[in-house]
Amino acid sequence: NVTTPFKLLELASPSHPLLQRLLLDAPGTYHHSILVGNLAETAADMIGADPVVVRVGAYYHDIGKIKRPYFFIENQVEGSENPHDKIAPSLSTLIVTSHIKDGIDLCRDYKLPQAIVDVVQQHHGTTLVSYFYRQATENDHGDCVIEADFRYEGPRPQSKEVALIMLADACEAAVRSLSKPNINRIEATVRRVIRERLNDGQLDDCNLTLKDLNTIGDVFIRVLSSMFHSRIEYPENLKELERRKTRNGNGSKQCSGKDSGNCETEQGSDGRPG
Numbered sequence: 001n002v003t004t005p006f007k008l009l010e011l012a013s014p015s016h017p018l019l020q021r022l023l024l025d026a027p028g029t030y031h032h033s034i035l036v037g038n039l040a041e042t043a044a045d046m047i048g049a050d051p052v053v054v055r056v057g058a059y060y061h062d063i064g065k066i067k068r069p070y071f072f073i074e075n076q077v078e079g080s081e082n083p084h085d086k087i088a089p090s091l092s093t094l095i096v097t098s099h100i101k102d103g104i105d106l107c108r109d110y111k112l113p114q115a116i117v118d119v120v121q122q123h124h125g126t127t128l129v130s131y132f133y134r135q136a137t138e139n140d141h142g143d144c145v146i147e148a149d150f151r152y153e154g155p156r157p158q159s160k161e162v163a164l165i166m167l168a169d170a171c172e173a174a175v176r177s178l179s180k181p182n183i184n185r186i187e188a189t190v191r192r193v194i195r196e197r198l199n200d201g202q203l204d205d206c207n208l209t210l211k212d213l214n215t216i217g218d219v220f221i222r223v224l225s226s227m228f229h230s231r232i233e234y235p236e237n238l239k240e241l242e243r244r245k246t247r248n249g250n251g252s253k254q255c256s257g258k259d260s261g262n263c264e265t266e267q268g269s270d271g272r273p274g
Contacts, residue, residue, distance in 0.1 A: 003113040008056045011112065018110045019059060021066055028074030029065045032172065033058055035227065040168035043219040047212040049160040057119035058165050060112065064103025064120065071095050089132040089139065093150050096129055100152065118158065123166045125156035125202040156205045163206040164216065167194055171220050181228040183221075190220045 023030045037058035044051040069075040084092045103120040133150035157163035
């Protein structure tokens, strides 16, 4: 039961069997976990948290989604049917929250250390599954809907490392849902998510200070702004030129102008002139 940095680094290897399962069975979750690891690790040193525990814990925090991957939006193909549309919000909540228990079971099966089990168990704390709770209150007009039934079982984060992963997980997901992310919208989203977790009491059992939370927010805004940066649209004429080169690239000649003899020799695929 002694967890060394070397053991954690072994678990961080992409060739680990459990990470391989996550990549193949729930690729969207795998990609999300890598981004959460990058995000959380960047802030770890600045608040005195262990960056190795944070990175490796982030890789495995959603490992339980392997059991039912298509019930989670990041693993659904665009345009495909959402299975939650056919079931009640209470059942959807039960399925979504069960990825914590499923994750703990997988950690035990693969003999992962307790530090990683704690991350899996605590990274949602006792937060509310707000989407399905709101859906249930709208369907039932608020009658007989008990908020506690739509919360994760917890416990709340007991360490800086788990709290940092909780915040990184929520901020990455919230920013990814923005239709047109820019620096102002990203900053507003990150500050709102951190404030909501604080006001909900999710950070009461860890030793993060308000100064730490401000530092975490600054780091998250900087990193997420670079992750979700805008791109310059590729000009159509260049696209057409690339397609033309692809079609004629194997040792062909391309001619331009009215003089058909004025040709530009292209390189063949073997490196020799065409």
